[in-house]
Amino acid sequence: MFLMIFPSKVSERKKGGKAFYIGTLIGGIILILVIMLDILVLGPDTTARNIAPSYTMAKKINVGNFLMRIEAIIATIWIITTYTRAVMYFYVSVVVFSNIFNIKDYRPFTTALGMIMVFYSSIVFPTVPSSGEFNKNIWLFYAATYGLVMPLLLFITAKLKNIIKKHHHSQQ
Template sequence: MNNVKINSYQFLILVTFFSMGTSILIIPSVLAEGAKQSAWIVAIVGTIIGLFIIWLFCLIAQWFPNLTFVQITEKILGKWLGKAISLLFVIMSNIYAAQLIFYSGIFLNIHFMPNTPMMALNILFAIVIVIGVRFDLETIARSAEIFILFFLVLFILLVLFILPEIKLENIQPIFEVGPKAIFQTTLPLIEVTSVNAIVILMIFPAFINNFKQAKKSFYIGYCISGFVIIVLTFLCISVLGAYSTAAEFHPSYELAKRINIGNFIQRIEALMAGLWIMALYFKATIYFYVSVFGLAQIFNMNEYKPLTIPLGIVVVVLSLVMYPSVVYLQHWNATIGIYFSYSIGLLLPLLLIIINTVRKTHLKKESL
């Protein structure tokens, strides 16, 4: 299973898609609810803080350049404790893959296919994800190389078309909310863009053919996604206003509806839908790949593909059962989800770094 290799550019694109994911459509609403017209400032602060978390991941990867995160956890914590923690890591990846399938289903159900059952939409999206994972990481990375071009073109068109609708008075007064509110509002953004990127350590650096370049790609891909989120958040606030942005579940999609160039170019919100579905697919595929591959490593299997269909069924069931409504999903994300993510994506890496540093120091003293 360890013969797969992708280049640093492909890795950069995967990081970009993963960090954007659901953020480009949903995060502006979350930020506006907590920080009002200062939401775009929160996006900037959250992106900067996230760089520190990416640095932690790169530090761990630098110490164990040939191991995946599951193998690193077992090496530092021991076989049985390491496997138990790794199982929680795999469960987190599986749950978030299911959540992204729910997001895609509810979005298509609300805006495009109101008469189509959610189950059918979730199953179809899950089938595409399973097929992608069965074709292996190299195929996923190569397809991401193609789709990133479409993504960038659609994003640039969206920004250019919406510029005439900007009203700078919507972002005033600046810094109306205090530093405490700004910091608290950054937590959901940091969670979905950088903390949950812990799953990328199942790919980086074990499956990258050049560690130094891949390390730069990690930072660059994250910064590109941060820039996209900052721009979209600023556009949502400046065009829709803080209160309308906070009230919408998909504010970026509503933003695209406002495009009207000479009463000719209008109602092209499918651009925004295309952007989001692309980012969502690759993020969900990475989550699912990590859950399948991680489980195979935990049980010392030689091949992960036999697990794709059973876990694909589990993911579909979770997407239908675990999140009965959007309101419940938002409550889950604000309570259980955020604690789960920070425990696995921040506290666990810090623990691994501390234990490994203490162990190295102890070994050095013994050698002296």
């Protein structure tokens, strides 16, 4: 969803694109390292079955009876990143919503969409097991909609607009 507004909100595209790719690379490297550590410490079976393997791994850390209870740090980091991700998704949703209806200021929609989001989240994920069911049965289609179909539609629409604009200018 972030990529839907990224090009329109960045003033210097080359610098923004470079920063985006560097951030993606750093994030990918950190993810690979954390997953490797989880698999090396817990084993592949426990890592695959666990909802939060990094938290479980942090529980096992004990360096000389001095460095322990690191899972509190992992939980804090998890809460902060989940909050940040939710805020980003919400911001992007509100901006895209205002862009769809061609409205300059997105702020009047924040309260209404916030209430809808809270209500909708309690319907979609009433319990942790329902979250697992959603991830198993629906997530692929949901992610494909926002990660594949919508970007393709935006790309095709942009190309068609350019073709129509060129055709219109060539006739004048």
